Amino acid sequence: MRISARADYAVRAALQLAASRDDGPLKAEAIAAAQDIPHKFLESILNDMRRGGLVLSQRGGNGGYRLAKPAESISIADVIRTVDGPLVSVRGVRPPELSYTGPAESLLPLWIALRSNVREILEGVSLADVASAQLPSAVSELTHAPNAWVNP
Secondary structure, eight states, rough: OOOOHHHHHHHHHHHHHHHHGOOOOHHHHHHHHHHHHHHHHHHHHHHHHHHHTTTTEETTOEEEEEEEOGGGGOOOHHHHHHHHHHSOOOOOOOOOGOOOOOTTHHHHHHHHHHHHHHHHHHSBHHHEEEEEETOOOHHHHHHHSTTSSOOO
């Protein structure tokens, strides 16, 4: 699985908004500077997040962006889907829409299992969890697997 720069930036921007929830709206420039994200790219991402119902924007001198819902109710999966589409696809196609024959037939259940695990993790972690450095225990345990931090 590959996390695009767009998805990474979107999650980081959402986390910045979650962390500063009580400070009022944040300007895109402030988010870009805090997270080292190219400003123009971030504007496009924030626009997608606004259309997706994850952030609200306010114009004016005191304007900026804020989360549309509490950080506890926005999963990492919500953010990624909003800016990148499905969490898992094969050649741009969702696994249930694929079909294989012969020795490749068992690839479909493999892709479905992969999608299920990705969903379980990313839907089970909220912006609030990450912003507070309190990952769910099941997710945190995965980081302690013997080869979790080792490149194959």
